[in-house]
Amino acid sequence: MKKNKNFKKEKTLVKSAEQAKTALDILFQNPKKNLESGISELLEKLKNPKLDLLLDKYPDLLQEYDLEELLSGDLAIADAEVQDIKTAGLLSCLQLLIHFCYELKENPSPKDKRFDSLRYILKSINCSQFVHDLLFVVITVVGIDYYQKFQQRIQNLDFDLKNALELESDPELEQHIDLMTWFALVRLFLESVYIYFNSPDKNYKNST
Numbered sequence: 001m002k003k004n005k006n007f008k009k010e011k012t013l014v015k016s017a018e019q020a021k022t023a024l025d026i027l028f029q030n031p032k033k034n035l036e037s038g039i040s041e042l043l044e045k046l047k048n049p050k051l052d053l054l055l056d057k058y059p060d061l062l063q064e065y066d067l068e069e070l071l072s073g074d075l076a077i078a079d080a081e082v083q084d085i086k087t088a089g090l091l092s093c094l095q096l097l098i099h100f101c102y103e104l105k106e107n108p109s110p111k112d113k114r115f116d117s118l119r120y121i122l123k124s125i126n127c128s129q130f131v132h133d134l135l136f137v138v139i140t141v142v143g144i145d146y147y148q149k150f151q152q153r154i155q156n157l158d159f160d161l162k163n164a165l166e167l168e169s170d171p172e173l174e175q176h177i178d179l180m181t182w183f184a185l186v187r188l189f190l191e192s193v194y195i196y197f198n199s200p201d202k203n204y205k206n207s208t
Contacts, residue, residue: 013191020196021105023188028102035098035189038182039091045141045179046087054080054088061085067093067124073133087137090130093121094186101193118197127194131187138183142176149173150180 014020027034043052054061061070061077069075070089077085100118125133139147150173170177 013188014195017196020192023192024101024105024196027185027189027192028105031098031102034185035182036095038179038186039095041179041182042138042141043091046137048084050080051084051088054084055092058088058092067120071125071133086133090134090137093125093130094134094190097121097193098189101197105196122194122197127190130190134186135183138179142179146173146176150176 014023043055065075067089071086071093073082073086075085076082097118100114104112104115104118142150153170153173173180
């Protein structure tokens, strides 16, 4: 999918390590419901068997290519679409970040190999690019017209729980509302991860 240069960059939701920790605490109360289930729903709606195969063999691809290459959208591999390679990378990284962050949030240690893997992902793609690229994958499912309609609805609201519930019952949005809600939570998760684990107040980094 081609990038839309007119896409408006959203303001960040998370401003501090304290906000990031609070968000992660809430999201990890039920990570399967809040974060993991949406990945399966997205894959189901994409209906792309080649993407499923790429996800299955992604560990092998990481032995052959740098993660930054796989996420670039420029890497060509035999019998695979360039965008599928990138999408598989985004979803694999998201799955790993959920797993690693859940384990490391309360007991981060530079000596933990999972932390090295988490840091490798954070260095391979910046947060805004991760969110932006993942949004484009979501838009391939919901369509640009639906997405613009959704944006118009939330821009006209003081977004709170009451309004969120009203969105869920909006007949024009109900088809993909679960997926859009998931993306909003993932965006919050990613911003929190990048801030929390890169906070200068925390001694997470080793000397390597």
